[in-house]
Amino acid sequence: MTIERRRSEWIVEALALRLNQHRDEPATLAQRLYTPLRGWIQQGELTAGEALPSSRRLARALGIGRNTVLTAMERLAAEGFVVARQGAGLSVADLGPLPVAPAPRAAMVEAPPLSGRGQRLLDFCATLSGGHRAFAPGVPALDLFPRERWQRLLRRHQQRSPTDWFDYRSQGGLPALKSALCDYLRLSRSVRCHPEQILITQGAQQGFELITRLLADAGDTAWIEEPGYGGAQACFAMAGLAMQPIPVDAAGIDPEQAAGPPPRLIYVTPSHQYPLGVTLSLNRRLALLKTAERHRAWLIEDDYDSEFRYTSAPLASLQGLAEGAPVIYVGTFSKVLYPGLRLGYLVLPEPLVEVFRRASARLHREGQYVVQAALAEFIEAGHFARHVARMKSAYRQRQAWLRQALAPAVAQGLELSSGHAGMHLVARLASLEQEQRLVDTGHAAEVALSPLSRYYLGPGRPGLVLGYAGSDEGEIARAGGWLSRAWLDLRSR
Template sequence: MTPFLHRELPEPLYSQLYHWIKKEIEEGRLLPGMKMPSIRQLTAHLKVSRNTVEAAYQQLQSEGYLESVPKSGIWVAEIEKSPLHPNEVEHPIKLECKPSSEVLVDFEYGNVDLEKFPLKQWKKCLSDAVDQENNWLFKYSEKQGEFALRREISNHLLQSRGVRSAPEQILITAGTQTSMALICRLLALQGHTVAMEEPGYSGVRSVFEDERCHVEPMPLEKDGLSVEHIQTSRAKAVYVTPSHQFPFGMVLSISKRMRLLKWAYQSEGYIIEDDYDGEFRYRGQPIPSLKSLDEEERVIYLGTFSKSFLPSVRLSYIVFPPSLMGQYLRKFAAYNQSVSPIIQRAMALFMQSGEFERHIRRMRKLYQRKHQALLRSIEQHMGTKVKVVGEKSGLHILLKLKGVSTLELIEKGLQKGVKVYSPLSFWLNPTPEGHSYIMLGFGGLSIEEIEKGISLLASCLHEEEIGES
């Protein structure tokens, strides 16, 4: 970080520094998730006053370029498009984009495979949906979501996840966060304690916090979250990812499942089961969902099409116990459904035609091959320098690093064109241990890209060793 600051210019130094950093971020030389030098460090490095650096940092924070994380430091913010400098402009205007050649392989989590996607069939469903007897196009849609889609989801859940749910129990939503906000309100969780895995999905934690819940982190054990901790907590609800813990990847053991259900029955608490990637399990027996074991209607099941189909459909759903569904319809009678029925009906047609089940079977095989390639590459190139965490399902793994910190590896990786991510934000209270993982999402990468990415990343580890020796 060496900006040229000109003391002879009329522009104050802090403003020069501010503009320089802003440009570095906008032009992609400083990337989101990178740590900035501390105020003290930068003051010393640039030989300017502390005020100069503070003022520049403050301005950048207030504009959203930088983010200060308590007890952690100052980071380049995650906002993909800067509010003042859009870099996703299509024709006719073509602004300069962040050069993408810089990143050769991006292990971003959340992307899905695009090569084998049945684009033609999906387009046909979109078109057929609009062609259906189409009075519905010109009206507001069913509050709970289109019945045809709920019926298909109900069938799918029974077949693939063992969940018995009438279409009348299903609510269509525009994503897991929307689902969680509704659930918080329905269960009146405001001001109450809710439990979630530590680490766990931060997107849901943000919702809990915004809904003014008191989030109590439940430590993870080898077979999933600590049920003892829940039993001694005052939690009114617990959010869990039992099929594939996010981000650690373990499966909640059957004995813990039974104990968790028992806790819910006895305390009249609710279990919110997020089965975000339950479709993609590569080894061992499929695990029955918590919902399928629930005998007293204490499990609220969350599903999504983001992993099994496309993130861009923005389509999720909640399976409520019948009594809660009734409560929802009364309490939220004034609210319109927020997912376009065009998308909902297209998805229903896609499922009705059998395309969806075929797609999942195809993707399961494909992701399994990618997953194997990833594990093989890691073993081959990294050997004992890392440990793979959570290896039986889903679209991501964690690597536990030895002798190198997450941030070092992220920076070194970027220099070689490999983008990897820290799972640190998934901790409510980050521990030193949290700094020793990286997260690798592989859904959107080809096998070649996976192999190349791991080999490049491994070379960073080797350098590290040489550097140390």
């Protein structure tokens, strides 16, 4: 076989491989044929004067239409990458000396400084997980999400969507979704609301940002649970609030432990405290309501995963305890459905509804009305309730697998949280040094360990926040077995 023939065979085989590897791309076949050919010419893989296989041969070998091949070749010719040779088809054009890849840029003498707020924000990024591996907290069971049903709903609403859904919107969310949410929250969480009180957001974080911008000024005091959720801590810090950490014990946040200036905002996760997992007692709930009323403060109730309780029915919301309570209820679909959905909501006291709607439309705009319509139908048709029930059963099982994997360490003294609710367990450790060693060695073993100490604003207590919801049985067994052995090894030293 001649060199020219071998090169021609290589081009055909390489194109076939590329088309097969990228068959799910949205690009047209002609585009997927054009792109690698152009790249090989630019990179010098195909040299000046080299003949390309004929359009008939490519069409036959690749199993595609000849017109598709001609479209790609005509584009290459129009851009000057190939030229026609009379009686011999197409060959690579002579583009002259190809540019040499630039040498690596010299390091800057001094990087531009971040703002003080930017630097502080980075301090709150340490609790972010680096990927979907055991035991990243807050990751739901993505493998169990009903993707086909969801895609059918999206396609149907995309086809039916009115033109004005593609324009700027300022309704605070699709009315159908707000109505479906209102019915769900009243029944499942005893939230006192009507649909107009609901503001659809792009996740809970956007809700926190709106609250801090509209209801507090820089320097105002915000009470926050200690330890607490890093996303809320970061948002309050960026708003310039003076965060006052209030200790959490077995009954939840204790307002009697607060001192100093009166709060403007009080942030709590009453149903399932994050990350310790305790439930705020009724006495503490009533005390917080009285405290908020006395100081004319706003309570922020973050109800991030209340659906997942394993020993009792979901608890009534703090917001629903009293008519007209100064509570803003924050919810998200990231934990129940999937984080990439980027949809959350606020249930606002009536005096705040209009100002929050206008501010949200100005600062963030509104969008995803097709997705909101699909979600409204997902809830109204009962798919949401069935999915929650399925996830609840799966998470109970996954927690059991994790406890089984850690049983050898637990038998030797490793302390785990009760796990009566939620998507993670907390493992208590003996020292911050032990915590850091496990985190470091876990990274090398591809086990994402989130240190408990990083959830504290003040001196942290050692431990690990172990998310189990997003991993299957095999991954939990592998990672849990590794953690059990690693802890036992450290304990024996």
